[in-house]
Amino acid sequence: MTNPPPGRPFEDPDEQERRAVTRRAFLRGAALFTGTAAALGGGLELLTRRPGAAPAPSAAPPLVAAPRALGPYDTAEPLTPYAQATTYNNYYEFGLGKADPARLAGGLRTQPWTVLIDGEVRAPLQVDLDRLRSWFTPEDRIYRMRCVEGWSMVMPWQGFPLAALLRRAEPTGHARYVQFTALHDPQQFPGQRGDVLAWPYVEGLRLDEALHPLTLLAVGLNGRALPNQNGAPLRLVVPWKYGFKSIKAVVRITLTRTQPPTTWSLAAPQEYGFYANVNPAVPHPRWSQATEQRIGEWGRQPTLPFNGYAREVADLYRGMDLRVFF
Ligand SMILES: Nc1nc2c(c(=O)[nH]1)N[C@H]1C(S)=C(S)[C@@H](COP(=O)(O)O)O[C@H]1N2
Numbered sequence: 162m163t164n165p166p167p168g169r170p171f172e173d174p175d176e177q178e179r180r181a182v183t184r185r186a187f188l189r190g191a192a193l194f195t196g197t198a199a200a201l202g203g204g205l206e207l208l209t210r211r212p213g214a215a216p217a218p219s220a221a222p223p224l225v226a227a228p229r230a231l232g233p234y235d236t237a238e239p240l241t242p243y244a245q246a247t248t249y250n251n252y253y254e255f256g257l258g259k260a261d262p263a264r265l266a267g268g269l270r271t272q273p274w275t276v277l278i279d280g281e282v283r284a285p286l287q288v289d290l291d292r293l294r295s296w297f298t299p300e301d302r303i304y305r306m307r308c309v310e311g312w313s314m315v316m317p318w319q320g321f322p323l324a325a326l327l328r329r330a331e332p333t334g335h336a337r338y339v340q341f342t343a344l345h346d347p348q349q350f351p352g353q354r355g356d357v358l359a360w361p362y363v364e365g366l367r368l369d370e371a372l373h374p375l376t377l378l379a380v381g382l383n384g385r386a387l388p389n390q391n392g393a394p395l396r397l398v399v400p401w402k403y404g405f406k407s408i409k410a411v412v413r414i415t416l417t418r419t420q421p422p423t424t425w426s427l428a429a430p431q432e433y434g435f436y437a438n439v440n441p442a443v444p445h446p447r448w449s450q451a452t453e454q455r456i457g458e459w460g461r462q463p464t465l466p467f468n469g470y471a472r473e474v475a476d477l478y479r480g481m482d483l484r485v486f487f
């Protein structure tokens with residue numbers, strides 16, 4: 162009761178004047194970025210360039226992932242402008258405001274970073290992230306991201322399937338779930354000096370969800386190192402579930418026999434379940450989930466079952482009542 166939800170639902174500005182003001186501000190922001198590949202233009206360029214076409218020569222580090230053909234899991238929708246994806250964030254370790262993470266996360270020490278993989282595995286690992294990364298070739302994945310609050314983005318991640326890492330640790334026959342734990346460091350996370358949530362932030366997946374090829378451990382965004390506010394240096398991305406499942410700053414991955422506790426369902430169990438599959442037919446107790454506001458675009462659009470990934474993941478939930486397992 163005392164815990165707030167992960168922010169308020171996105172409020173659709175209904176007053177004409179307010180909308181006009183917001184729109185002017187947005188256009189000013191967009192104009193600032195038209196000279197770079199970071200805004201919408203960069204995303205469209207990425208998506209329309211032919212595979213194999215040489216990128217424009219530049220001394221600056223690339224702002225978007227190298228041009229390539231879209232993969233089977235990529236959406237062709239326009240990317241959310243990088244400037245917005247990196248300044249409108251939920252990361253309660255840095256505060257409740259959307260702008261807090263970008264303002265406060267710059268100094269987070271992301272190196273060295275150790276990841277522990279333990280629990281129901283035959284080959285537990287405690288490994289430096291640089292070493293862990295060297296085991297895998299990063300892949301590009303352009304995913305929709307739908308926050309439970311009613312807004313969404315399209316984000317071009319770089320990372321590797323969680324399945325590849327889990328296989329390396331060799332889950333035992335008893336493993337049925339995976340728990341993820343974020344860094345606990347009140348010295349670095351001002352939000353952890355208060356008790357707005359039970360720290361550290363924890364999340365969980367069923368093992369078959371964790372092994373699904375869509376489930377990514379991200380280390381990059383827009384072809385660059387993952388910004389701290391987006392979860393550097395290692396962050397889970399589960400695109401068919403509400404954004405709060407995609408835990409940032411992961412330090413531990415534990416295979417378990419039973420369903421692990423998760424931060425938001427501990428805070429408000431009647432509002433946030435373990436599964437948290439994006440579902441327009443199941444309203445949040447305090448707002449509808451039927452539509453969403455795509456950040457950087459106008460108006461609301463329908464929210465799709467499993468966030469548009471039903472073809473890939475609906476089979477995981479055959480026979481389950483998704484109103485009960487919400
Ligand atoms: N450790 C941690 N991970 C977190 C959160 C958080 O507060 N702490 N917020 C979640 C929520 S509610 C969302 S919507 C996404 C936002 O990711 P983004 O800022 O990269 O868009 O991160 C998720 N991961």
Ligand SMILES: [Mo]
Binds near residue numbers: 251307308309
């Ligand atoms: Mo969220």
